[in-house]
Amino acid sequence: MLVLEVLIAEPRPITARQIHAELLNQGEPIGLTTVYRAVSSLVDAGLVHAFTQAGEATYRVCGTARHHHLICRSCGLVLEQTAEPRTDGFEVEAVYGVCAPCAQRALPEQQRDQPHRPQKRP
Numbered sequence: 001m002l003v004l005e006v007l008i009a010e011p012r013p014i015t016a017r018q019i020h021a022e023l024l025n026q027g028e029p030i031g032l033t034t035v036y037r038a039v040s041s042l043v044d045a046g047l048v049h050a051f052t053q054a055g056e057a058t059y060r061v062c063g064t065a066r067h068h069h070l071i072c073r074s075c076g077l078v079l080e081q082t083a084e085p086r087t088d089g090f091e092v093e094a095v096y097g098v099c100a101p102c103a104q105r106a107l108p109e110q111q112r113d114q115p116h117r118p119q120k121r122p
């Protein structure tokens with residue numbers, strides 16, 4: 001279950017090639033084909049969810065509760081969202097956006113870390 005261990009250690013989805021490189025780093029003499037096979041059986045078992053980033057399949061260990069994904073377009077962070085969204089019958093699989101740290105980074109200096117104050121009505 002070495003492939004699973006690499007995936008658990010990584011909060012963002014990674015490709016089979018990245019898993020392979022990490023295992024070689026750790027001194028595991030494993031073939032890329034073996035990694036692909038291990039990953040697809042983990043996906044079949046429902047332990048790992050598959051994503052697509054820049055046209056490449058990526059993988060992430062997910063919880064077993066029914067959920068959809070919030071995916072940051074900027075850094076690739078994936079959050080699991082278990083709350084049912086209001087979707088008029090649409091089966092939501094993923095919501096794309098920008099995570100809080102990335103949104104902060106995108107702001108000009110003086111606008112950072114200021115609490116949002118609701119506007120008072122006259």
Ligand SMILES: [Zn+2]
Nearest residue numbers: 049062063080
């Ligand atoms: Zn998931």
Ligand SMILES: [Zn+2]
Nearest residue numbers: 072075099102
């Ligand atoms: Zn982000």
